[in-house]
Amino acid sequence: MKKLLQLAGATLVLAATADLAQAATLDTVKERGYLQCGVSTGVPGFSNPDDKGNWTGIDVDVCRAMAAAALGDAAKVKYVPLTAKERFTALQSGEIDVLSRNTTWTQTRDTSLGLNFVGVNYYDGQGFMVNKNLGVKSALELDGATVCIQAGTTTELNLADYFRENDMTFQPVVFDTSAQSIQSFETGRCDVLTSDQSQLYALRTKLAKPSDAVVLPEVISKEPLGPVVRQGDDQWLNIAKWSLYALINAEELGLNSSNIDSKAKSKDPAISRFLGKTGTGGKGLALPDDFAYQVIKQVGSYDEVFERNIGSKSPLLIERGINALWTDGGIVYAPPFR
């Protein structure tokens, strides 16, 4: 039944996207004057409204970067909060221009929904959090542990696979919401809490003493998160890609929102290509040549975006880990501006 529904959905989508693809998203966005960005209904560090009602987070900054590139103003974004179930429909039906909502890039999603994944803005994966005084240093020492899981099939399946592979047993305790699972973790009903690492870090801030809990180094699943656009509009896909690459390249070139004006005078050919003074600039994207400058000036480099939202300058305190640049031992890599 579910398959049938999906098939029916996909057919409809194809029919719907056929006419949508005609109108270039960039023109629509320019005409409208703002970018419509699909975000979550509240995932800390990724997209979450702050006390003043402004959307903040690493996913939000991707949308801001795209608005800065396409419209020259990072503030011209309309955020559309979406639940996990409706996010793809909203993109397919044209309600939003880009989906930036901690969405895992998978084969099925990339190939059968009429959508294109742009790239990865955060490499996530399922991990484990334990209490420090348990003295556990590695997930392989967790044999026989009671594990709090949030209802959600993949988390549970990954966990079962991992424990079986390593000949270990566990006692699952399943909860419906994150608030419940962190409460039980704090009261000691379970030794281990498992979820995507980014979420573990977010939940850790809710503990009375966040420093008492540690996230173990093991990552047992691949969850590359990134923005998504509709298939069939290559120009828009390129704009999304190069807005994201601009963030990453800026970090590699040592540029950030505060030093970009002074560095603009530098003779470094890579920087002047990046800023569109020489080289292709924005011509292939139908954008102004200084689009990358606008992105960095208004949003910041990947480094800034990361630290501000989920890194050392935020309560989440996530370390760069595999999300460090390839030059620093991570896997974040972007094609060069040339």
Next chain:
Amino acid sequence: MIVNPETIPSRPAPASRRGIIGWLRANLFSSPLNSLLSLSGLIFLAWALPPVVQWVFLEANFLGENKDACTSEGACWVFVSARFQQFLYGFYPDTELWRVNLFFFEMAAVLTWVLWDKMPKRLWGGIWFLTGFPLTSFFLLYGGFGLETVETHKWGGLMLTLVLSLVGMVIALPVGILLALGRRSDMPAISSFCTVFIELWRGVPLITILFMASVMLPLFVPGDIELDKLIRAMIGISLFEAALIAEVIRGGLQAMPKGQYEAADAMGLTYWQGMRQIIMPQVLKISIPGIVNTFVQLFKDTSLVLIIGLFDLLAVMQAGIADVNWPNVAIEGFVFTGFVFWLFCFGISRYSQLLERKLDTGHKS
């Protein structure tokens, strides 16, 4: 023979029958079993109440800007006050908040006008409530006539909850009455249509309807027609509630003695005249508890829109407690939201009891 010409002055009742002691004896300790129940109730309160009071008031933090103000053991109400604007208005722009306030004010004024029987010209109030009020609210909240447009995705909080439930109530009651009448109609086409409609909408959970409206509907309609998500949710909620109300009204219709219908016919009234003047006033009166029950349910059900990404009061609060800039304030958030919901539902039910007493014409035994 001794005759006392004076009347014996009245004396107060014995001490055991009056004052606090009398009340206690009558209400709490009238029998051994009642005494036992009262005592255990008191013991439970003595055990449960102090920690609650301590958490809610005595040890709570009320003033401040951010989490640093939450130093004591008790509740961190700073979270609620820091996010109060969001709880009330969602993401409505700061400079336009007066429009929502004006909407709140108009709503309070119109409701007082319609619901309080000492107000003059209440019929006009009712007409305004059903026509002018929705129109002015729409222009106030959405924009138009020189007011800046505020897209519905910025609506949220209590305001969205109220808008959803008001729209639901205003549409569901008349549609429900028509459906109930239609279902009892002698005309097969009308009666079967109404029956199918009611059973279809009543037979699916509201969550399914909302999902359908938000996830499937956009795929069915052509790309250039973009029906706002909020409107889709409103239509779904209204029709669902209309089906529920229809059944409540049908119950009332069936409770009317046949003589009432025959009397209306005998007086030469047409169907609609008879319904309007004789049947409906009585039906609505006896259906009050059912209708109010459905409305209270509707008010709480609006919080289900959080599953389609609309930020009603509950959803705004949940987004708030996920914020990493706050410690674990889940309990504070839920207590506050629950209290607000309770206030409104309690208000509705008190009003309905008042109405029942006022309209009571002695049918109750």
